[in-house]
Amino acid sequence: MRYKSQRIAREYLLAALMLFLLQVVFGILNIAKYIWGYDPLLNVIPFNVSRAIHINLLVFWLLLALMGATYYMVADELKTEIYSAKLGRLQLGILLLSGVAAIVGYLFQWNFGMPFLEQPTVIKLAIVVAALIFLANIGLTMFKNHHTLTRMTATLLGGMVMLAVMFLFGIPFMDNLSTQYYYWWWVIHLWVEGAWELIAASLVGWALIKVTGVSRRRIEGWVFAEVCLVLLTGIIGTGHHYYWIGTPHYWLWWGAIFSAAEPIPILMMLVDTVRHMLGARTLRSVNTLGLAWLGASAFVHFMGAGVWGFGQTLPQINRWTHGTQITASHGHFAFWGAYGMLAIALMYVILPELSGRDTEHGGKVGFTAFVSLNFSMIFMVMALLIAGIIQVYFQRVMGMEYLQVQSYMRMWYAVVLVAGSIFFVGTVLVLSDLLRLSRPIRTAEHVSEPEPETVPGD
Amino acid sequence: MLWTHKILWIATLVSAFAFLGMTVDSLHRMSASTHADQLSAQVIEGKRVWQHYDCNDCHTILGIGAYYAPDVTKSYSQRGAPWLRKFLENPAAMYPSGRQMPNFHLSSAQIDSLVAYLGWVSRIDTNGWPPSPEGVTPAEDAQRAAGGELAGSKIYLAQGCNACHTIQGSGGTIAPDLTHVGSRRNKSWILAQINDPRRINAQSVMPSFAQLPESAKQQLVDYLDSLK
Numbered sequence: 001m002r003y004k005s006q007r008i009a010r011e012y013l014l015a016a017l018m019l020f021l022l023q024v025v026f027g028i029l030n031i032a033k034y035i036w037g038y039d040p041l042l043n044v045i046p047f048n049v050s051r052a053i054h055i056n057l058l059v060f061w062l063l064l065a066l067m068g069a070t071y072y073m074v075a076d077e078l079k080t081e082i083y084s085a086k087l088g089r090l091q092l093g094i095l096l097l098s099g100v101a102a103i104v105g106y107l108f109q110w111n112f113g114m115p116f117l118e119q120p121t122v123i124k125l126a127i128v129v130a131a132l133i134f135l136a137n138i139g140l141t142m143f144k145n146h147h148t149l150t151r152m153t154a155t156l157l158g159g160m161v162m163l164a165v166m167f168l169f170g171i172p173f174m175d176n177l178s179t180q181y182y183y184w185w186w187v188i189h190l191w192v193e194g195a196w197e198l199i200a201a202s203l204v205g206w207a208l209i210k211v212t213g214v215s216r217r218r219i220e221g222w223v224f225a226e227v228c229l230v231l232l233t234g235i236i237g238t239g240h241h242y243y244w245i246g247t248p249h250y251w252l253w254w255g256a257i258f259s260a261a262e263p264i265p266i267l268m269m270l271v272d273t274v275r276h277m278l279g280a281r282t283l284r285s286v287n288t289l290g291l292a293w294l295g296a297s298a299f300v301h302f303m304g305a306g307v308w309g310f311g312q313t314l315p316q317i318n319r320w321t322h323g324t325q326i327t328a329s330h331g332h333f334a335f336w337g338a339y340g341m342l343a344i345a346l347m348y349v350i351l352p353e354l355s356g357r358d359t360e361h362g363g364k365v366g367f368t369a370f371v372s373l374n375f376s377m378i379f380m381v382m383a384l385l386i387a388g389i390i391q392v393y394f395q396r397v398m399g400m401e402y403l404q405v406q407s408y409m410r411m412w413y414a415v416v417l418v419a420g421s422i423f424f425v426g427t428v429l430v431l432s433d434l435l436r437l438s439r440p441i442r443t444a445e446h447v448s449e450p451e452p453e454t455v456p457g458d
Numbered sequence: 459m460l461w462t463h464k465i466l467w468i469a470t471l472v473s474a475f476a477f478l479g480m481t482v483d484s485l486h487r488m489s490a491s492t493h494a495d496q497l498s499a500q501v502i503e504g505k506r507v508w509q510h511y512d513c514n515d516c517h518t519i520l521g522i523g524a525y526y527a528p529d530v531t532k533s534y535s536q537r538g539a540p541w542l543r544k545f546l547e548n549p550a551a552m553y554p555s556g557r558q559m560p561n562f563h564l565s566s567a568q569i570d571s572l573v574a575y576l577g578w579v580s581r582i583d584t585n586g587w588p589p590s591p592e593g594v595t596p597a598e599d600a601q602r603a604a605g606g607e608l609a610g611s612k613i614y615l616a617q618g619c620n621a622c623h624t625i626q627g628s629g630g631t632i633a634p635d636l637t638h639v640g641s642r643r644n645k646s647w648i649l650a651q652i653n654d655p656r657r658i659n660a661q662s663v664m665p666s667f668a669q670l671p672e673s674a675k676q677q678l679v680d681y682l683d684s685l686k
Contacts, residue, residue, distance in 0.1 A: 037556040046560045047526045048515035113509025115523050175502045178492045178582060179485065181522060228466035235477045244587035245520045246492040248484050252585065319589050323521030323529055399591025401620050402528040403556055404628065
């Protein structure tokens with residue numbers, strides 16, 4: 001750590017980890033409800049409430065992780081303190097309070113009623129305030145240091161501005177359901193396949209420079225090209241959500257062509273990451289777990305978002321798979337690879353730097369967490385995929401009744417529950433490992449001297 | 459800036475503007491494809507009820523949402539308003555076993571709005587989604603329709619009878635198996651049971667389907683009677 005204000009990153013990242021654990025708990029509750037018809041919590045936490053909490057926590061912990069990492073990265077890149085650490089803490093406080101209010105509200109049917117955007121309007125406005133504080137804080141830090149602004153930080157800011165602007169389209173109530181969904185996708189799709197990709201690409205670029213020692217010039221050129229291609233394919237690619245929602249027929253063409261190209265930049269990111277990782281072999285000291293999570297994230301991002309997404313993006317296939325568990329399989333795989341794993345990778349890069357702890361040899365707990373989380377996620381995704389294929393065949397092709405087909409899918413839901421339980425264990429392990437790495441070392445415990453570059457203002 | 463980067467940047471901006479242009483055009487066309495002129499105050503109120511109870515985090519609508527409960531896009535055209543009303547009054551009456559929907563104790567005004575909303579949704583032009591099942595070939599379809607059996611079996615499925623009853627191993631198990639019901643009961647008995655299930659057995663949990671049109675009841679009776 002070079003700058004005091006970077007400490008707020010630790011608070012963001014640890015809060016994110018706690019919410020991640022809670023998200024997994026609600027995920028297990030959800031799959032249990034799928035398996036057993038009798039639900040003792042039917043009138044306390046019905047499925048819609050536990051699902052709303054599960055997906056809200058997902059967005060929430062990822063946003064906290066990306067924002068925390070942004071605070072750390074911007075200070076690191078621009079070699080400066082953040083404009084105001086106090087504002088950063090105020091923002092975190094508003095976000096956490098809004099999150100608690102939203103979750104408690106859902107239990108009492110205080111709900112806007114659109115998936116992912118269930119937060120009542122008052123809470124959405126509080127989130128907007130927090131986002132404005134964040135943008136002001138990061139923007140002013142950059143403005144004060146505009147002469148040292150890097151392309152990576154500019155891309156990051158661009159992503160954050162896009163994220164905030166797109167959120168606004170999720171706030172109003174629209175009379176027409178099709179119009180409501182038209183704009184709903186501007187939040188959901190243009191977040192995960194637009195704004196978040198910008199943020200992720202710049203944070204990955206920055207983290208790769210840190211853990212592989214690759215030159216900035218090489219990384220920056222690639223990040224720019226990747227980001228442009230993400231937007232070029234992703235913006236009109238929104239059209240693959242406009243096939244069946246009351247929208248014009250031409251989206252079947254535009255959505256198919258552009259979304260089919262969406263895996264290209266993701267593949268570029270994978271190739272790029274692997275190239276740079278190979279370069280890390282020459283380094284004297286390697287942040288093994290940070291590197292492992294970064295590399296695995298690039299691969300699972302490509303598989304989950306690229307391959308799984310491409311698999312059902314063409315209208316001829318999507319017509320049958322739309323609205324089935326195949327989408328759930330894709331959602332879990334893509335979110336985990338593109339953002340969940342990235343968030344954990346960033347934690348493995350940032351938290352030890354903040355605490356000054358050694359990362360060279362990883363540790364048994366960290367590796368067990370890495371293996372159990374990733375393998376159980378693959379099992380979960382496969383089980384959901386098989387359940388989805390059963391659903392498409394019996395329900396869509398054969399025309400069987402929904403609930404009857406669900407009974408055929410039960411065995412695969414049970415596999416999801418087993419995989420989810422292993423995933424829960426992995427989450428506890430990664431949490432404990434990262435908590436250990438984030439504890440600041442007392443001076444007496446110092447193993448090595450701080451590196452010479454830790455002098456502020458160099 | 460490299461020339462390749464410049465081209466990429468310009469192409470990206472062009473695609474963003476193209477997307478905005480297509481949005482303007484789409485929204486214009488969508489007022490016809492969604493019958494926006496039929497968005498009455500009751501339909502809009504129905505959308506509010508739908509969102510207030512967060513129905514979309516169990517059900518999909520237009521294929522979007524959670525996968526815990528059936529898609530409701532065509533529920534109005536498949537089930538009809540009376541069935542939907544009855545179900546919303548007390549979901550457990552229609553699906554007494556297995557996965558349950560909570561009883562939200564909706565007022566009759568809320569139920570009317572929600573049903574009107576689902577009616578409006580079922581008329582949205584969805585470019586042919588959801589696709590028709592391919593389990594029945596057009597030839598079989600025509601043949602069975604001529605015999606009248608298909609119409610009755612469609613009503614049987616649309617009314618959700620198979621949630622409780624089984625025919626040839628397919629369906630629920632809490633109510634009597636109907637595979638050979640035609641050899642056990644005559645038409646008038648079946649019709650009486652459909653109209654008032656508690657007439658014969660006061661403890662029956664089966665809801666009455668007396669609200670169905672007489673012609674539909676007759677087709678249903680013919681179908682069940684054919685199961686020998």
